[in-house]
Amino acid sequence: MMRLPKFRYFAPTTVREALRIRAGEGPDAAYVAGGTDLYPNMKRRQQTPKVVIGLSRVRALGRLRVGESGASIGAAVTLSTIETHRRMRRAYPALVHAIEEISTPPLRNMGTLGGNLLLDTRCNYYDQNYEWRQAIDFCMKKDGAICWVAPGSPKCLAIQSADSVPVLIALEARAVLAGPAGEREVPVEALYNNDGIHYLAKEPDELLTEIRISLSPGRTSAYRKLRRRGSFDFPVLSVGASLRRDGGVVTEARIVLGAVASAPVRAAGAEGFLLGRPLDETAIAEAAALASGPARPMDNADFSFLWRKEMTRKWVADALRAAAEAAA
Numbered sequence: 001m002m003r004l005p006k007f008r009y010f011a012p013t014t015v016r017e018a019l020r021i022r023a024g025e026g027p028d029a030a031y032v033a034g035g036t037d038l039y040p041n042m043k044r045r046q047q048t049p050k051v052v053i054g055l056s057r058v059r060a061l062g063r064l065r066v067g068e069s070g071a072s073i074g075a076a077v078t079l080s081t082i083e084t085h086r087r088m089r090r091a092y093p094a095l096v097h098a099i100e101e102i103s104t105p106p107l108r109n110m111g112t113l114g115g116n117l118l119l120d121t122r123c124n125y126y127d128q129n130y131e132w133r134q135a136i137d138f139c140m141k142k143d144g145a146i147c148w149v150a151p152g153s154p155k156c157l158a159i160q161s162a163d164s165v166p167v168l169i170a171l172e173a174r175a176v177l178a179g180p181a182g183e184r185e186v187p188v189e190a191l192y193n194n195d196g197i198h199y200l201a202k203e204p205d206e207l208l209t210e211i212r213i214s215l216s217p218g219r220t221s222a223y224r225k226l227r228r229r230g231s232f233d234f235p236v237l238s239v240g241a242s243l244r245r246d247g248g249v250v251t252e253a254r255i256v257l258g259a260v261a262s263a264p265v266r267a268a269g270a271e272g273f274l275l276g277r278p279l280d281e282t283a284i285a286e287a288a289a290l291a292s293g294p295a296r297p298m299d300n301a302d303f304s305f306l307w308r309k310e311m312t313r314k315w316v317a318d319a320l321r322a323a324a325e326a327a328a
């Protein structure tokens with residue numbers, strides 16, 4: 001049995017108190033929301049904070065509001081709260097679908113949207129217990145020097161695998177971050193670096209407090225996830241797509257690929273190609289072919305990376321058809 005290492009636990013009740021504790025404890029401290037990613041990682045000694053700052057008692061982080069202009073989702077709102085929220089289901093069906101595909105119901109009762117956005121990057125050589133990793137002399141992401149996926153690589157190639165992220169980026173969601181210097185709002189897309197170790201562009205002491213999504217009349221969206229087990233599994237390829245059409249032609253398209261790099265990948269060429277065209281099968285096939293260009297899956301997840309690359313075309317085409325058929 002894998003046991004948690006010893007750590008000190010704080011349970012602040014306000015954002016300010018959480019930030020103060022983080023400032024006092026420094027880089028040895030980590031925030032925890034549902035703990036469904038952090039605690040298993042601590043058991044495997046992948047993440048080793050000496051201090052854990054629990055967010056479940058910070059009431060401001062647990063608020064969920066859906067109004068005429070959009071949604072404001074506290075970072076510690078649980079995934080199951082979102083998936084069973086009537087107005088969220090109506091306003092953001094693709095996001096709710098993506099959330100329903102995350103792990104299992106008991107884990108979604110604990111796991112939060114904020115924790116999902118900030119999920120650690122994943123890799124076959126990293127998501128193993130301590131002894132397994134020790135047997136290969138560890139890897140660059142934790143305790144070692146080499147990337148076993150591509151030994152010549154100067155950077156870690158672990159992948160971004162959070163299900164909610166491609167759709168949130170397709171919906172132009174924004175993240176609110178609170179830090180010692182105050183609060184700032186950034187596009188969710190700007191939260192990520194294409195680096196398996198330094199995968200977050202936020203400051204380590206910044207607390208994610210809220211996710212904001214505008215309601216954009218006329219926009220339709222969809223999510224598609226490739227995984228081995230339908231019951232539960234991390235994605236090995238995922239697609240978030242959103243569309244807007246006017247007079248039969250596409251006026252806005254956003255296509256975001258997940259699990260093909262250390263950061264989510266925008267298929268900008270495919271998005272640009274669709275503008276001004278009717279969304280017929282020819283346009284879908286061409287856009288899907290263009291979207292598979294920037295997808296560079298590595299050999300560090302389930303299934304062959306060549307097949308995951310090949311599947312990008314099919315999954316993007318599927319996501320575009322689903323977005324076209326979705327209710328606005």
Ligand SMILES: Cc1cc2nc3c(=O)[nH]c(=O)nc-3n(C[C@H](O)[C@H](O)[C@H](O)COP(=O)(O)OP(=O)(O)OC[C@H]3O[C@@H](n4cnc5c(N)ncnc54)[C@H](O)[C@@H]3O)c2cc1C
Binds near residue numbers: 079102
């Ligand atoms: C068996 C299993 C299957 C899973 N399957 C999937 C899957 O299919 N898809 C998927 O996307 N995920 C999956 N997960 C991962 C996880 O359950 C979800 O990503 C969940 O949403 C994480 O949320 P959490 O609140 O539990 O995160 P936590 O574990 O609490 O935190 C995750 C990370 O975010 C940081 N953090 C959390 N909240 C904040 C905040 N407000 N501000 C700053 N930092 C913060 C923590 O320090 C930590 O580094 C799976 C996990 C398990 C154990």
